[in-house]
Structures are given as C-alpha cells and as structure tokens.
Amino acid sequence: MTWTLDSVYDRNKEAPYTFYLPSPPMLKLLQVGDLVKLIFLSDEEHEQFIGERMWVEIVERNEVIFKGLLRNIPSYITELSYGQEIQFTYEHICDTKLEDPEASKWDYYLDTKIVMTRDVLEKRSFNLMLKDEPNEENHLGWIFFSGYEPEGYNGDLDNYQVVSLGVALNIDDSFLAFVEDEPFSAYERDTETGKFNKMIDYDWG
Structure with a gap:
C-alpha cells in the first residue's frame, strides 16, 4: 500500500x-x-x-x-x-x-440549515427557491427545488433533506444575494439568463 x-x-x-x-x-x-x-x-x-x-x-x-x-x-x-x-x-x-478568525464564516455556512429536494442534490442544480417561516433555530426557512421534480414528488416529506447552507452555495453561490430575504419570498431561475427573478404572484396556498 x-x-x-x-x-x-x-x-x-x-x-x-x-x-x-x-x-x-x-x-x-x-x-x-x-x-x-x-x-x-x-x-x-x-x-x-x-x-x-x-x-x-x-x-x-x-x-x-x-x-x-x-x-x-x-x-x-x-x-x-x-x-x-x-x-x-x-x-x-x-x-x-x-x-x-476566518473560521467563523465556515461555521456559519455549515451550521446554518436550509431544505433541498433530493432531486436538487442528485442534479446539483436548483431553479426554484421559496422562503417560508423558519421553525427551528439556525434554520433559514429556505426550500430549494430543481423544478423538474415529477408529479406528486413534492408532497412526500421523504423527498426532502435538511442540509447546510454551504451545500447550496457550493452548487450556486448567487443565492447569497437573497439569503437574508424576508419569509414568503419566491425566486425562479430565468432559463435564458441563468439569473433568479422574484415571483411577485407566487401562490403560497
């Protein structure tokens, strides 16, 4: 060896x-x-x-x-x-x-939590971001979707996983621009530009 x-x-x-x-x-x-x-x-x-x-x-x-x-x-x-x-x-x-002193920023990225569908983790890509009210300490309330989850997928809690904020940033750190948004914010990626646009009329019901 x-x-x-x-x-x-x-x-x-x-x-x-x-x-x-x-x-x-x-x-x-x-x-x-x-x-x-x-x-x-x-x-x-x-x-x-x-x-x-x-x-x-x-x-x-x-x-x-x-x-x-x-x-x-x-x-x-x-x-x-x-x-x-x-x-x-x-x-x-x-x-x-x-x-x-620089270690604290990694602590933040690792200790702060968000939610992703398992489809996001498999594809390493997200195209829809929703911010709900956080229900736990150190949880931001953000939920990430690939946008390609099959019908019925999002209704199954087993298809979601709590991960560190850093996991999302490793995939696409443009999210940093929105991380501190207020609850009930929604963003969708523009397929032509690759940038996220805020969805004013998202149906939270």
Whole structure:
C-alpha cells in the first residue's frame, strides 16, 4: 500500500463553502512545535474510507517546506506509524490548533440549515427557491427545488433533506444575494439568463 497527502486547495475548489482552509495569516504564524492536520490518502480501497485526517507536529520549516512527526496512530494506512517523519507544504494543511478568525464564516455556512429536494442534490442544480417561516433555530426557512421534480414528488416529506447552507452555495453561490430575504419570498431561475427573478404572484396556498 502506498500513501499520498491530499491537496486541500483542490478540495476547497470543489466545495468552497463547506471545506475549511486555514487563512494565510494563520499559516504564516506556524512554528516548530505547532500541530497541523493533514489528510493522508491510500491507494488501497477501504469501505467508508476517504482519507485519514491526522495531526503532525512541526519539527522544521522554511518558507515553503515543512517537516513534521506524525502524532496519531493510523487506522487504515499500515505504511504509516506514530512518530514517522512527514514532509509537507501549505497545500496539505487542512487545520491547525491556532485560533483562526476566518473560521467563523465556515461555521456559519455549515451550521446554518436550509431544505433541498433530493432531486436538487442528485442534479446539483436548483431553479426554484421559496422562503417560508423558519421553525427551528439556525434554520433559514429556505426550500430549494430543481423544478423538474415529477408529479406528486413534492408532497412526500421523504423527498426532502435538511442540509447546510454551504451545500447550496457550493452548487450556486448567487443565492447569497437573497439569503437574508424576508419569509414568503419566491425566486425562479430565468432559463435564458441563468439569473433568479422574484415571483411577485407566487401562490403560497
């Protein structure tokens, strides 16, 4: 079995609102003795295994290259062991023990909830947005539809899923312009321009 370090930049590019990146000022503050978290990938497939996130203690660094010692015991990757020397760069650091002021925006994207039909999640596209009265703390009241749900689909509660706001923003962050709208707001995407238009006469009954 061989292992590699995952690129946090690539992961963040795929999910910019749900995959946290330590801010550059925090990374610049890292010094010998600090702990950083890296994602270790294996070329061997394991059920429910995407990668092992493990802490590494920095023992040496220059402007771009770090050396560290693994401070976790791997669960899957047998070629790694506690105390093993690891060489890495900024590209591999997914978390630190430092207090990062920038982390709060990811907390908001992850902790704030909206509702999507499962059709939206499958198609990774939404074309209708409705804002109802939120009935739970940290819930915005927004409901997203693909616009292609079959007849009778929307009447089945099993076809809906509560997800993080960041999930919607990863699909289309133009929604940020409307996120704070008052309840009983409705928007439909214009198929020609791709932009959302407010529906003044939406039938909430």
